[in-house]
Amino acid sequence: MSESRLRHLLSVDDLGGRGGIERMLDRTEEFLAVTHREIPKIPALVGKVVVSLFYEDSTRTRLSFETAAKRLSADTMTFSVSTSSVKKGESLLDTVQTIEAMGIDAIVVRHQAAGAPRRVTEWTDAAVINAGDGRHEHPTQALLDAFTLRRHRQGSLDGTRVAIIGDIVHSRVARSNVKMFAALGARVTLVGPPTLMPESLVGWPAEVHHDLDEVLAESDVVYLLRIQQERIAGGRFPSLREYTARWGLNAARAARLKPDVVVMHPGPMNRGVEIASEVADGPYSVILEQVANGVAVRMAVLYLLAGGAEHEEAA
Amino acid sequence: MSESRLRHLLSVDDLGGRGGIERMLDRTEEFLAVTHREIPKIPALVGKVVVSLFYEDSTRTRLSFETAAKRLSADTMTFSVSTSSVKKGESLLDTVQTIEAMGIDAIVVRHQAAGAPRRVTEWTDAAVINAGDGRHEHPTQALLDAFTLRRHRQGSLDGTRVAIIGDIVHSRVARSNVKMFAALGARVTLVGPPTLMPESLVGWPAEVHHDLDEVLAESDVVYLLRIQQERIAGGRFPSLREYTARWGLNAARAARLKPDVVVMHPGPMNRGVEIASEVADGPYSVILEQVANGVAVRMAVLYLLAGGAEHEEAA
Amino acid sequence: MSESRLRHLLSVDDLGGRGGIERMLDRTEEFLAVTHREIPKIPALVGKVVVSLFYEDSTRTRLSFETAAKRLSADTMTFSVSTSSVKKGESLLDTVQTIEAMGIDAIVVRHQAAGAPRRVTEWTDAAVINAGDGRHEHPTQALLDAFTLRRHRQGSLDGTRVAIIGDIVHSRVARSNVKMFAALGARVTLVGPPTLMPESLVGWPAEVHHDLDEVLAESDVVYLLRIQQERIAGGRFPSLREYTARWGLNAARAARLKPDVVVMHPGPMNRGVEIASEVADGPYSVILEQVANGVAVRMAVLYLLAGGAEHEEAA
Numbered sequence: 050m051s052e053s054r055l056r057h058l059l060s061v062d063d064l065g066g067r068g069g070i071e072r073m074l075d076r077t078e079e080f081l082a083v084t085h086r087e088i089p090k091i092p093a094l095v096g097k098v099v100v101s102l103f104y105e106d107s108t109r110t111r112l113s114f115e116t117a118a119k120r121l122s123a124d125t126m127t128f129s130v131s132t133s134s135v136k137k138g139e140s141l142l143d144t145v146q147t148i149e150a151m152g153i154d155a156i157v158v159r160h161q162a163a164g165a166p167r168r169v170t171e172w173t174d175a176a177v178i179n180a181g182d183g184r185h186e187h188p189t190q191a192l193l194d195a196f197t198l199r200r201h202r203q204g205s206l207d208g209t210r211v212a213i214i215g216d217i218v219h220s221r222v223a224r225s226n227v228k229m230f231a232a233l234g235a236r237v238t239l240v241g242p243p244t245l246m247p248e249s250l251v252g253w254p255a256e257v258h259h260d261l262d263e264v265l266a267e268s269d270v271v272y273l274l275r276i277q278q279e280r281i282a283g284g285r286f287p288s289l290r291e292y293t294a295r296w297g298l299n300a301a302r303a304a305r306l307k308p309d310v311v312v313m314h315p316g317p318m319n320r321g322v323e324i325a326s327e328v329a330d331g332p333y334s335v336i337l338e339q340v341a342n343g344v345a346v347r348m349a350v351l352y353l354l355a356g357g358a359e360h361e362e363a364a
Numbered sequence: 365m366s367e368s369r370l371r372h373l374l375s376v377d378d379l380g381g382r383g384g385i386e387r388m389l390d391r392t393e394e395f396l397a398v399t400h401r402e403i404p405k406i407p408a409l410v411g412k413v414v415v416s417l418f419y420e421d422s423t424r425t426r427l428s429f430e431t432a433a434k435r436l437s438a439d440t441m442t443f444s445v446s447t448s449s450v451k452k453g454e455s456l457l458d459t460v461q462t463i464e465a466m467g468i469d470a471i472v473v474r475h476q477a478a479g480a481p482r483r484v485t486e487w488t489d490a491a492v493i494n495a496g497d498g499r500h501e502h503p504t505q506a507l508l509d510a511f512t513l514r515r516h517r518q519g520s521l522d523g524t525r526v527a528i529i530g531d532i533v534h535s536r537v538a539r540s541n542v543k544m545f546a547a548l549g550a551r552v553t554l555v556g557p558p559t560l561m562p563e564s565l566v567g568w569p570a571e572v573h574h575d576l577d578e579v580l581a582e583s584d585v586v587y588l589l590r591i592q593q594e595r596i597a598g599g600r601f602p603s604l605r606e607y608t609a610r611w612g613l614n615a616a617r618a619a620r621l622k623p624d625v626v627v628m629h630p631g632p633m634n635r636g637v638e639i640a641s642e643v644a645d646g647p648y649s650v651i652l653e654q655v656a657n658g659v660a661v662r663m664a665v666l667y668l669l670a671g672g673a674e675h676e677e678a679a
Numbered sequence: 680m681s682e683s684r685l686r687h688l689l690s691v692d693d694l695g696g697r698g699g700i701e702r703m704l705d706r707t708e709e710f711l712a713v714t715h716r717e718i719p720k721i722p723a724l725v726g727k728v729v730v731s732l733f734y735e736d737s738t739r740t741r742l743s744f745e746t747a748a749k750r751l752s753a754d755t756m757t758f759s760v761s762t763s764s765v766k767k768g769e770s771l772l773d774t775v776q777t778i779e780a781m782g783i784d785a786i787v788v789r790h791q792a793a794g795a796p797r798r799v800t801e802w803t804d805a806a807v808i809n810a811g812d813g814r815h816e817h818p819t820q821a822l823l824d825a826f827t828l829r830r831h832r833q834g835s836l837d838g839t840r841v842a843i844i845g846d847i848v849h850s851r852v853a854r855s856n857v858k859m860f861a862a863l864g865a866r867v868t869l870v871g872p873p874t875l876m877p878e879s880l881v882g883w884p885a886e887v888h889h890d891l892d893e894v895l896a897e898s899d900v901v902y903l904l905r906i907q908q909e910r911i912a913g914g915r916f917p918s919l920r921e922y923t924a925r926w927g928l929n930a931a932r933a934a935r936l937k938p939d940v941v942v943m944h945p946g947p948m949n950r951g952v953e954i955a956s957e958v959a960d961g962p963y964s965v966i967l968e969q970v971a972n973g974v975a976v977r978m979a980v981l982y983l984l985a986g987g988a989e990h991e992e993a994a
Binding site for chain 3: 095096098100124126128140143146147148149150151152153
């Protein structure tokens with residue numbers, strides 16, 4: 050058994066397989082308990098500085114990481130890079146080296162280019178957390194989804210049937226979650242238009258299906274991806290109306306779901322497109338639990354990576 | 365006598381009439397004293413998170429709330445929504461639910477639509493504070509104005525003659541302040557071009573006058589509203605030059621004011637338009653006191669709403 | 680000997696000559712030691728509020744000041760003024776008075792107009808720190824450069840030969856650094872195209888040379904300025920290619936440098952223009968040390984100016 054400390058979190062693969070993932074989820078339970086205290090703040094990261102380095106807009110993910118950092122008593126700073134300042138600005142290399150030279154302990158990176166966070170690790174000793182890179186990965190999203198699901202599945206995803214629905218090929222959430230759910234023993238089915246599916250399933254431990262209605266009745270979990278409306282012009286995409294008719298989770302489809310089904314969405318939702326409002330706000334939905342658990346997951350990740358915690362095993 | 369705790373602050377009406385307003389002003393005195401300490405910071409809100417949710421730009425109001433929150437040891441985060449991200453973004457409902465799911469304790473909302481903060485209260489258990497909604501209300505502005513004025517009027521506004529001057533009908537500051545000053549016993553006169561006055565005085569406990577020069581000599585308080593230059597094109601507005609000539613407070617007019625008059629402005633000022641620089645910086649002006657008191661008022665409001673303080677009475 | 684307390688830092692001249700500069704550098708050593716502690720944070724400025732008032736974009740300088748302020752336990756707020764809000768907005772005077780009325784302790788100002796920070800001092804009792812004003816000065820940059828250099832020159836710059844290379848006349852960094860290095864006993868040579876040199880050397884205690892290759896071999900320190908690409912269109916500037924050929928520090932030139940030379944750059948770099956990547960990342964470069972020392976320098980400055988520290992002597 051090899052033993053290594055988690056230094057960065059770039060991909061679900063970094064977590065060390067099922068054992069490592071489960072340890073992280075167990076840790077998250079402890080931090081979730083902290084968030085329920087009357088004073089939900091602990092001095093774990095006093096004096097540590099966490100920088101959000103966001104080359105893509107995402108208030109939601111940034112606020113979640115910043116809330117997590119503040120609950121750990123870290124100082125936070127934001128480095129939001131608009132397109133214009135990228136143009137006239139310095140390279141990613143120089144930005145990262147500059148930030149690190151200031152004595153920053155963790156860098157949360159979102160970037161439109163797959164692989165950018167990995168490059169960042171080559172240039173810094175700070176802990177690097179991938180908050181979404183191109184079509185590649187979004188590992189804290191997968192962790193919070195797994196955490197949420199485990200709580201709704203009596204502690205285990207073994208044999209759970211998960212349908213992930215939408216624009217799979219362009220989605221880092223799908224890519225991370227397929228790895229995550231499969232590692233935890235779930236059976237994943239990808240559903241959506243053929244043009245939005247991966248050409249090969251290498252690296253995607255999942256099945257593919259194109260007819261949502263055939264899949265729904267057997268699914269324990271229905272995971273809807275956000276439709277990127279800017280993709281529709283690209284030709285690979287059906288019209289929004291056709292998409293909603295064939296792959297949207299509306300009330301009629303929801304009526305045929307299993308009674309203990311769990312409906313998930315990473316947000317932000319396009320209500321009326323991939324999910325109807327009555328489903329988003331309905332009894333099966335755990336969407337707001339996902340958000341709440343996201344803070345606890347990010348507390349666990351920041352604590353382990355920026356906190357100089359004891360060595361963690363990875364299988 | 366009904367007793368209820370103040371959960372949100374959306375309107376001057378929420379404060380519970382004269383009794384409730386006066387208790388809030390008394391509280392503010394205590395927090396003003398805190399701001400004068402050598403270390404002007406108390407641990408009242410440690411572990412609480414206050415989010416500024418601003419759909420309209422206002423650095424001034426946002427900094428005032430954030431300073432107040434930091435002086436109470438709360439953590440603060442900003443969610444500034446530019447027009448572009450609203451377009452592609454999620455609904456106000458989803459934004460609010462997402463923020464709340466992260467475990468936020470208070471949401472300070474500024475929005476261009478009247479009533480938006482009230483809708484926010486339907487979607488969250490966090491305390492909601494209206495920092496200005498469309499033409500509707502801006503209750504913390506009214507509180508800080510009343511607080512400032514009470515200090516200059518020997519503790520009581522009873523019988524004080526207040527002139528509020530400018531574009532009344534479009535002004536949330538006017539609407540909140542008329543209610544506030546009237547509730548505290550002042551006599552309010554609205555002054556400005558007829559086209560910028562409310563069509564009916566229902567809900568406006570005030571008189572209307574169009575000739576500033578007739579009103580000035582009798583006023584104990586002259587409250588100037590900011591002229592929104594973008595309104596001038598609308599046709600209801602005289603030219604800027606005509607406005608300044610007839611309703612601007614210049615040095616000549618200031619010379620005819622009562623010796624103990626108080627000149628107020630909510631800021632930011634258009635110097636040379638609704639107020640001349642020598643008046644803004646002159647002996648009657650309490651404009652910077654308004655700003656300073658604004659931090660203390662917002663400390664009192666945040667403390668009561670986010671702090672889980674003991675139950676407050678409202679008449 | 681006159682004695683006065685440093686209230687603002689607008690120019691290298693404010694530091695009180697060699698004695699005052701050396702005391703500030705000695706102080707910086709103490710704060711650098713703080714940044715190397717396991718918990719690099721001290722409660723020196725608890726309850727103080729530091730506002731960054733930036734009328735020009737500079738994430739790098741802003742983050743450095745904010746990191747410094749947070750390591751001193753101050754609260755920080757940012758007031759970034761985009762061009763658009765300046766247009767519709769309030770004057771610098773009103774912004775400063777408003778910020779001060781909120782009870783802010785220090786204002787870090789960056790402004791495109793030379794002299795703007797000095798005007799700010801006329802309107803506020805808060806400590807004002809110039810973080811770059813037009814072509815005028817950038818005193819904390821000069822302090823961090825002197826601090827970095829002193830450590831590499833066995834504690835003294837006496838007799839050190841410093842070449843500063845680039846667009847001298849438009850550079851506030853050059854202006855502050857010439858004063859700084861000369862005050863500490865160094866001999867400064869300015870190098871670059873004649874059109875980019877000051878017309879007179881009054882106020883520039885330095886020599887001028889146009890041929891980089893003649894200067895390099897004798898230099899103990901090579902300080903490269905960032906080429907502002909937007910200046911090239913102005914006619915006073917050679918083509919980028921010509922500039923790089925004649926005044927860029929490439930590997931061939933670096934090979935002829937003294938073995939103990941120090942290569943500096945204030946960042947952000949234009950790699951391949953004024954400096955080649957292999958030089959920027961090579962053994963002579965102390966560029967990242969400059970960044971790291973910048974946080975310690977700004978801690979020292981903020982501590983002295985916002986901290987109500989004991990009276991400091993200035994010669």
